Amino acid sequence: MAAAARALFGDRLDLAAGYAELLATDGVVRGLIGPREAPRIWDRHLLNCAAVAERIPEGASVIDVGSGAGLPGLVLAIARPDLTVTLVEPLARRTSFLVETVERLGLARTVRVFRGRADEAASGETGVGPFSADVVTARAVAPLDRLAAWCLPLAVPGGRLVALKGASAADEIAEHAEVVAKLGGGEPSVHLCGTDVIDPATTVVEIVRERVVRPPAAKKAPKRSRGGRKRAR
DSSP: OHHHHHHHHGGGHHHHHHHHHHIIIIIHHTTSSOGGGGGGIIIIIIHHHHGGGGGSOTTOEEEEETOTTTTTHHHHHHHOTTOEEEEEEOOHHHHHHHHHHHHHTTOTTTEEEEESOHHHHHHOTTSSOOOOEEEEEEESSSOHHHHHHHHGGGEEEEEEEEEEEOTTHHHHHHHHHHHHHHTTBOOOEEEEEOTTTSSSOEEEEEEEBOSOOOOOOOOOOOOBOTTSOBOOO
16 A cells, blocks of 8 residues: 555655544544544545546646545645645534635645635536536435536536546446436546556546536416416416
């Protein structure tokens, strides 16, 4: 595991170790990481996420949806200082941890934290954004159909969703490929990351945003008469 960590983090291994320490202490105390996960932070979380960096182009912008404790977004920012990363997370206690961690690790130049949902980040309706990126990442957030609906609008045209998945990746593609196409995504593909470094390798599903699909216009509420009843049409 030590050799894998050196291969994936290089000269930023000490920074990764600092993040691992924060996850194992503050992360557990604040309920972001389960107590049983603390001994497995490196193999199950950090190395698993860092391996995904091989699927991200040099100098890319990244949005991590449902970032939680920063997985995989913060890990990618540590392993790849050439990336600019936006962490999207709706829960206050998680965003507080993310903001503090970014500051403590000295990552504020390349990492920003947005408190809100993916659709809010894409629309800019909160007054911040809208955001878009070359690559949108997500880990253990939702099934592929919902994930594509949330994440593809955040990818620039030609950009892609890189979703960390498990053994069910192929089954999810078979089940949700039609929905993905309707959302403007290309044919989903499965890739194994870190095959020569970690075991098991990290499984990801990639979807290119081939076209922009506008969300359907909201239906107008039916008009009501002065007495409060709906008017007959």
